[in-house]
């Protein structure tokens with residue numbers, strides 16, 4: 001692995017930028033917050049929309065073997081019996097009898113003792129930890145007005161099961177034949193024992209999952225294919241390759257359903273952490289649902305009569321971890337004319353705002369012309385208008401949220417209908433005719449891009 005250069009970024013800086021610029025807020029703050037639960041503000045929403053759009057683009061627009069689904073969050077409770085979640089979806093929990101805190105047994109070294117936060121639980125003579133026991137992470141609620149045993153349902157802990165439940169619909173109505181995939185994005189809920197690291201691990205989050213159904217003999221080959229495709233997605237969107245790795249699970253790490261899984265991991269603050277799992281789930285899920293529902297979940301070739309239960313390859317990523325990764329990877333600090341600047345070197349396709357329009361001064365007809373330019377640009381891309389404060393300060397505000405281009409209207413603009421187009425990364429300023437501006441920005445948006453943090 002190539003040496004990783006010194007980084008100006010830390011998780012603390014990302015947390016503070018996110019709050020300062022309204023990407024992420026602690027949830028229920030006026031009531032003192034609900035630990036590890038977050039709300040996404042304006043720029044956070046725009047960034048997340050762009051992440052989802054790029055995922056859908058890779059799944060749907062660039063291929064013709066995947067279709068989309070949006071299934072219910074609450075599914076029939078037998079779903080979770082069949083999937084194995086009721087029996088197996090648990091983490092090992094330990095209690096400390098001294099401080100009363102609970103910890104995940106396999107995360108003790110990253111946790112803090114309730115009395116001596118500089119130590120890990122179990123490291124002081126006072127710590128008195130129980131044996132680990134299984135803690136099921138599904139959230140329970142009741143369905144309908146009568147609260148009895150039969151009305152217990154679960155908030156889905158993954159989107160995948162909704163896809164298996166609809167497999168038959170897609171064979172029948174979408175007339176699909178393996179290999180084909182079904183993709184969905186949606187909220188999921190896991191009662192994590194220790195939610196931590198900002199939006200990296202929360203109890204409510206969003207997944208982007210795709211189940212790819214294949215003839216059994218082709219599963220290993222498709223697993224390889226999806227590992228390559230998914231790793232390429234992250235780097236195409238600007239994540240630096242020396243901060244990304246693919247790691248195969250050891251046999252004792254594998255989930256109950258998986259015969260092979262590899263994680264795409266990112267290097268946050270010197271620690272490699274999972275961003276996405278790519279699993280070969282075999283025929284476990286379809287067989288389980290067939291057995292529990294009594295329905296046939298298999299593919300039958302009408303021409304040859306061949307029938308089989310497809311195997312499934314699943315890339316599963318999180319929107320929240322993706323957002324954190326793109327922000328962390330893009331964060332940079334430099335100096336312009338002796339002044340420190342914070343800049344998010346986001347891929348332009350991910351940047352919440354693509355272009356800002358700035359009149360140099362608030363007089364001489366510049367704001368009026370700038371408003372016209374803004375009105376035209378906002379029809380094509382997410383744009384902002386800003387006339388408040390010194391021009392340098394206005395550039396800085398946009399650099400900090402990752403806006404790749406700034407259009408400045410000056411006195412010359414009123415004479416010859418040209419503007420300057422400033423680039424966030426190179427700081428280059430080009431003179432562009434107002435009539436060509438929209439086309440030029442769209443051309444730059446679609447041009448190949450790599451992180452300037454990687455050098456020229």
Ligand code: ATP
Pocket residue numbers: 158190192199200201202203204205206207274275276277316317318319320321322
């Ligand atoms: P971990 O080992 O970190 O708990 P996992 O292996 O249980 O994750 P998967 O079930 O494979 O995760 O879920 C797929 C993706 O969903 C993960 O790669 C991650 O991006 C995201 N994810 C999982 N748990 C959380 C969480 N608690 N908060 C935010 N994102 C999550």
